[in-house]
Amino acid sequence: MSEQEKRVVKLWFFSSLVWLALGPLIGLFQSLQFLWPDALSFVESLSLPYSKLRIFHTNLVIYGWIGMGFIAAIFYIVPRLCDVELQLPKLAYGAGWVWNLAVLLDLILIWAGIVGNPWLSIQPYEYAEAPLLVDVLIVAAAVMVLASVHSTVLRRRRQKLYVSVWYLLGGLYTTAITYLVGNFLVLAFTGLGNQMLHAWWLHNAVGLFITPLGLGIAYYIIPIAAKQPIYSHRLSILGFWTLMAFYPGTGLHHFLQMPMPRWIGEFAVISSVLLAIPVLAVVVNHLATPRLNWPRVIESFPLRFAVLGAVYYLITCIQGPFQTTHAVNWFVHFTEWVQAHAHLALAGAFTSFGMAAGIYLFPRLTGRKLYSWRLMSWVFWLMAVAFPLFYLGFTHSGLVVGISVNILNQTIYESLQAVWLARLFRTLMGAGVVLAFLLFIYLIVRSLTRGPAWREGEDEVAPMAPVPNPRPLAKEVAA
Amino acid sequence: MRGFSRFAIALAFGFGAFAFPVTAHESQPEPVRPLSSPAEASPFYWALVGVASLGILAFAVWTLYGPLRERRWTTVGYHALGALVLLITLFTLVLYIIPATQAARIPPTDRAWDWKPGETLEDPGGSGLTGEPYRGYLVYLTNGCTYCHTLYLRPQDIETGWGEGAGPEDVSQLGDFVNYPFTMLGTQRDGPDLTIIGRKIPDMVYQIEHLKDPRKFKPRSIMPSYRYLSERDLRDLAAFLVSLGNKPADLRAGRVGPPAPTGLSELAQKGQQLYRQLGCVGCHTVDGSPSSGPTWKGLFGSERVLADGTRIVADEAYLRESIVDPNTKVVEGFPAIMPAYPQLTDEELEALIEFIKGLQ
Numbered sequence: 001m002s003e004q005e006k007r008v009v010k011l012w013f014f015s016s017l018v019w020l021a022l023g024p025l026i027g028l029f030q031s032l033q034f035l036w037p038d039a040l041s042f043v044e045s046l047s048l049p050y051s052k053l054r055i056f057h058t059n060l061v062i063y064g065w066i067g068m069g070f071i072a073a074i075f076y077i078v079p080r081l082c083d084v085e086l087q088l089p090k091l092a093y094g095a096g097w098v099w100n101l102a103v104l105l106d107l108i109l110i111w112a113g114i115v116g117n118p119w120l121s122i123q124p125y126e127y128a129e130a131p132l133l134v135d136v137l138i139v140a141a142a143v144m145v146l147a148s149v150h151s152t153v154l155r156r157r158r159q160k161l162y163v164s165v166w167y168l169l170g171g172l173y174t175t176a177i178t179y180l181v182g183n184f185l186v187l188a189f190t191g192l193g194n195q196m197l198h199a200w201w202l203h204n205a206v207g208l209f210i211t212p213l214g215l216g217i218a219y220y221i222i223p224i225a226a227k228q229p230i231y232s233h234r235l236s237i238l239g240f241w242t243l244m245a246f247y248p249g250t251g252l253h254h255f256l257q258m259p260m261p262r263w264i265g266e267f268a269v270i271s272s273v274l275l276a277i278p279v280l281a282v283v284v285n286h287l288a289t290p291r292l293n294w295p296r297v298i299e300s301f302p303l304r305f306a307v308l309g310a311v312y313y314l315i316t317c318i319q320g321p322f323q324t325t326h327a328v329n330w331f332v333h334f335t336e337w338v339q340a341h342a343h344l345a346l347a348g349a350f351t352s353f354g355m356a357a358g359i360y361l362f363p364r365l366t367g368r369k370l371y372s373w374r375l376m377s378w379v380f381w382l383m384a385v386a387f388p389l390f391y392l393g394f395t396h397s398g399l400v401v402g403i404s405v406n407i408l409n410q411t412i413y414e415s416l417q418a419v420w421l422a423r424l425f426r427t428l429m430g431a432g433v434v435l436a437f438l439l440f441i442y443l444i445v446r447s448l449t450r451g452p453a454w455r456e457g458e459d460e461v462a463p464m465a466p467v468p469n470p471r472p473l474a475k476e477v478a479a
Numbered sequence: 480m481r482g483f484s485r486f487a488i489a490l491a492f493g494f495g496a497f498a499f500p501v502t503a504h505e506s507q508p509e510p511v512r513p514l515s516s517p518a519e520a521s522p523f524y525w526a527l528v529g530v531a532s533l534g535i536l537a538f539a540v541w542t543l544y545g546p547l548r549e550r551r552w553t554t555v556g557y558h559a560l561g562a563l564v565l566l567i568t569l570f571t572l573v574l575y576i577i578p579a580t581q582a583a584r585i586p587p588t589d590r591a592w593d594w595k596p597g598e599t600l601e602d603p604g605g606s607g608l609t610g611e612p613y614r615g616y617l618v619y620l621t622n623g624c625t626y627c628h629t630l631y632l633r634p635q636d637i638e639t640g641w642g643e644g645a646g647p648e649d650v651s652q653l654g655d656f657v658n659y660p661f662t663m664l665g666t667q668r669d670g671p672d673l674t675i676i677g678r679k680i681p682d683m684v685y686q687i688e689h690l691k692d693p694r695k696f697k698p699r700s701i702m703p704s705y706r707y708l709s710e711r712d713l714r715d716l717a718a719f720l721v722s723l724g725n726k727p728a729d730l731r732a733g734r735v736g737p738p739a740p741t742g743l744s745e746l747a748q749k750g751q752q753l754y755r756q757l758g759c760v761g762c763h764t765v766d767g768s769p770s771s772g773p774t775w776k777g778l779f780g781s782e783r784v785l786a787d788g789t790r791i792v793a794d795e796a797y798l799r800e801s802i803v804d805p806n807t808k809v810v811e812g813f814p815a816i817m818p819a820y821p822q823l824t825d826e827e828l829e830a831l832i833e834f835i836k837g838l839q
Contacts, residue, residue: 034669037701038694049703051623113621115712116614124620124663181572192653193579195662200575202666248571254666257633259651261578330635334668404640411640411771411814412671413699 004089005079006365011096012072013361016354017441019064019103024347024434026057031427035420048111055110055122055129062127062205063138064103066350068096070213071145073357074168076364077220078149081165082156088148095144102137106130128182128201135183142179146172163236164220170244171212178204192260199251199268206345207247214313214350215243215282218306221356225303226290239281246274253324257333272324279317286310301376301461302360308384309352316345331406336426337398344391347433352383355440359460362444368451369462370443376461379440386432393426588654593727600718603725603736604682604755608714613660615719618712620663622705629665630723631655632674641672644679644769649724670702675724679770681736682760686717689761696758698818743837750834753827757820765838772817773810779836784811798832 033040033050043049079086086092109131114120119133130138153161153169161169182201189197223230230236249271256265287310290297297303319341323332332338359376363369370376400422404415452462587593594600594612602608619625629641631651636642642649651674656662680686688695690713693702708716725735743751754760762772779798783791786809791797801808805817823831 033703034701037703041704044704044707047707049622049705049707051626051703054626055623115621116617121617122621122623124625124661126625126666129623177569177572189579189583191582191657191659191662192585193582194659195656195664196575196579196582198662200572249574252575255664257635258631258664259653259655264574264578267574334629334641334666339667406635406639409639411643411816413640413697413816414814415640416699416701 001076001364002085002089005075005086008086008089008092008096009072009075009361010365011093012068012075012099013358013365015096015100016065016067016069016072017358017444019060019068020437021441023057023060023065024437026053026060028427028430028434030054030057031423031430034423035427047113052110052113056107058127059106059110059129060103061346062210063099063106063130066210066214066346066354068099068103069354069358070210070217071099073217073220073354073361074145074149074172074213076357076361077164077217078152078168081158081162081220082153083158084152084156086148087151087155088144091144092148095141095148098137098141098144102130102134102141105137106134109134123183125182125186125198126202127205128179128186130183132183135179139179142172142176146176162219163230163233163240164216166240167212167216167219170240171209171216174204174208174212174244174248178208192258195255195258196252196260196264199255201251202254203251204248206342207243207250210346210350211247212243214309214353215239217357218286218309218353221302221306221353221360222286222289222310225300225306225356225360226293226296228289228291228293231285231288231291235281235285239278239285242274242281243278246271246278250275250324253329256324256326256329269324269326273321275317276321279314283310283314283317300459301370301380302356304380305352305356305359305383308380309349309356312344312348312352312387313350316341316349319344331402332398335398335401337395337402340391340394340398343394348383348387348391351437355379355383358440358444362447363451363454363458363460366448366451367454368447369454369458370447370460371450371452371462372443372446373461373464375439375443379436379443382432382436382439386429386436390426390429390433393422393429397422397426582653583657585653585657587657588652589728590724590726591655591658592722593658594722600722600730601733602683602718603721603730603733604684604760605736605751606682606684606755608683608687608717610683610714610716610718612715612719612722615715615717615722616659618708618716619719620661622708622716625663625665626667627669627702628671628673629668630662630673631664632672636672641668642674643671643771645672645675646769649675670700673720673723677721678724678735678768679764680760681721681725682755683714683717683721684755685758685760686720687713688758690716696761696818697816699816744833746830746833747837748834749827750830750832753831754834759831762817772813775835776838778838779832783808785809786811786815795832798835799828802828802831 029040029043030050030053033043033053043053075086075092106129109120110122110129112120113122117131120131122129122131123135128135149169149172153165178201181197182204186194186197186200219230219236250268252260252264252268253272256269287307290303290307297307322328323337323341359370397419400419401415404410404418405412410418454460592612594616596611596613598611598613599609600612602610632642632645632649634647634650637645637647637650656664685696689697690705690708692704692706693700705713705716722730729735754763754765762770764770764774765776767774767776778793781793783793783797785791788811791808797808802820802823804819804821806815806819809815
């Protein structure tokens with residue numbers, strides 16, 4: 001890996017960590033606002049009410065952490081699989097700064113809350129709230145990324161493309177289309193038509209941007225860390241093409257109960273249910289790959305996290321088709337059940353993939369191992385234990401509200417009272433998850449100076465004993 | 480012939496895209512049938528879905544059991560990747576764009592929100608405040624109100640906490656949204672739906688005070704305070720809220736709100752002022768329409784059934800007690816959420832009761 005390539009990947013990866021520190025922490029703060037709105041109302045004096053913080057939270061996680069972290073991994077994986085240096089590295093490096101600037105500007109403009117300016121005002125599309133000016137910057141950065149990755153693939157020395165490359169390249173294409181539709185084409189429509197196209201980015205941001213990139217990364221990390229070939233090439237073909245075929249139509253399942261033509265909702269439901277096919281194909285492929293070498297799942301942290309991510313991905317995507325059907329949707333719609341589902345996908349599955357990539361990349365970027373096995377284990381077990389409890393608590397809050405409003409016909413104040421305890425549990429477990437993220441960042445930042453040297457072929461995390469001590473003691477230096 | 484061209488186009492794009500109802504008053508709210516799949520699409524549509532699903536199944540079987548040879552497009556042909564992905568995505572996009580384009584042609588209902596940029600609305604509460612509902616909608620957008628409040632009512636929301644005060648005729652229809660420059664119908668409800676908020680509380684002063692300090696009127700509310708907004712933003716946002724659920728024509732003609740103060744005694748006028756200032760308007764209507772609390776129209780002298788089943792006549796003493804210590808005698812069917820007002824003077828209490836007496 002050349003120094004220039006390292007510079008690019010480092011910029012994207014370490015920027016993503018900054019946003020990872022911030023985004024989930026804001027989410028935790030928001031969950032406290034549900035519990036003690038009065039005690040925390042000082043933020044409103046800073047013109048940051050819950051509603052704006054929510055935009056901060058979602059945008060930071062999607063564009064800051066997941067977006068930048070995944071693109072960092074792409075810049076590492078694609079050249080390796082194509083057996084060629086990353087092309088146009090300077091462009092890719094510049095794109096990193098443009099993207100960071102876009103995320104920062106997004107926060108500033110949302111905070112400023114300018115009313116009625118076509119370039120600087122928040123846009124009314126969920127997860128695409130970024131003002132038009134920010135959209136333009138993101139598009140510019142994405143075009144630069146695409147140019148760099150694409151020319152790398154074109155100049156490859158290996159004839160065949162690996163599964164990972166289909167996903168990463170295909171994912172970048174669908175990201176481009178989805179982003180343009182969800183942020184620009186949608187502006188051409190008014191009234192309900194506007195709402196229909198709104199659905200495009202609302203769900204496809206997850207499906208056509210984050211999913212293919214995350215799966216592409218897992219398709220790289222799992223076989224290479226398990227030292228096993230992919231379980232089935234056929235399954236990967238099936239998974240890839242069915243994902244690409246079914247995902248674009250699913251967005252409108254968020255709007256099933258709106259006054260809208262029924263058929264398009266039905267189309268979304270059918271697409272969503274069919275998504276079970278790519279999900280099962282991909283997850284079987286992921287989980288069956290290390291089957292001849294299970295001890296590696298314990299030994300290798302990237303593999304551990306990728307397998308954890310695959311398990312969360314399976315749960316999310318079995319829940320997804322289930323909850324889009326009318327029989328379930330009428331009950332859970334508008335409640336925190338849906339947010340819990342979104343957290344299972346982004347904070348569970350894709351963050352685990354992102355962490356797996358981060359752990360795998362770190363030694364290859366810096367030449368150092370992650371210094372503490374124990375701390376890494378803490379991060380893993382928090383993600384494996386606190387996260388499911390957080391998810392269940394979140395889902396439980398949704399169910400309580402659903403029962404209270406839909407079945408018991410209670411008023412909003414009664415349902416608020418009923419859900420308080422469930423929300424407290426959610427907050428406590430959520431704090432564990434945020435702690436996992438912060439420990440992960442701490443571990444990486446500390447390892448920059450404390451990590452023992454890493455050599456090609458070694459694992460990424462320093463083993464428990466002997467206690468690593470890379471710096472010579474003062475006595476030894478003096479001697 | 481028209482049927483045939485429809486058939487051909489529908490065949491080209493798949494999926495009954497032309498079954499779009501372009502009528503204004505088509506929708507009587509349908510009964511809620513949560514456990515049955517609403518299958519209104521034509522048999523043709525389901526046939527297409529069947530064909531598509533079978534095709535995909537066949538593809539799945541083929542990839543799993545078919546011969547996997549070198550130089551087949553599934554094996555090595557991923558050079559065409561970009562083009563194919565583009566094609567699939569654009570195909571689906573077309574499916575979205577067809578109805579989105581048609582949506583603009585739906586005739587608006589007479590209650591459809593219809594406020595132009597720059598147009599102002601005078602407070603129907605009688606305070607003399609004015610605000611621009613259109614700009615208020617932009618303020619609503621800028622401050623993220625849509626992340627807790629929705630702007631559409633489903634049939635199943637009627638008589639739930641989310642759609643308090645709404646009746647079956649309030650269920651949202653396609654034509655209600657035609658005039659919005661963009662829509663924020665919402666996907667999450669941490670607070671109530673706002674479709675008819677302006678009919679329930681047609682009072683800008685209350686709306687502004689509630690935005691600044693929601694728990695002053697609704698002690699258990701978790702809504703954040705919007706005190707950081709400028710005066711103008713607050714006025715416009717309040718105007719937008721008042722414009723929701725009222726026919727634009729009625730608002731423009733001043734046909735919304737409590738009775739004009741002329742014809743009221745001096746004491747009752749003072750009561751009407753208090754009705755607004757204290758925020759009674761937040762839960763009690765004066766025109767008989769439902770809201771969070773009982774309406775005041777025809778309240779005085781009527782027989783009330785309490786939560787424990789006892790019956791009581793709403794006389795002066797009862798009203799006085801209910802204001803000072805509201806949760807001792809709660810009327811059946813309403814939650815005990817009213818804040819107490821022990822700080823009111825006797826004169827103020829009398830003024831309020833006089834105002835209630837006048838609402839027959």
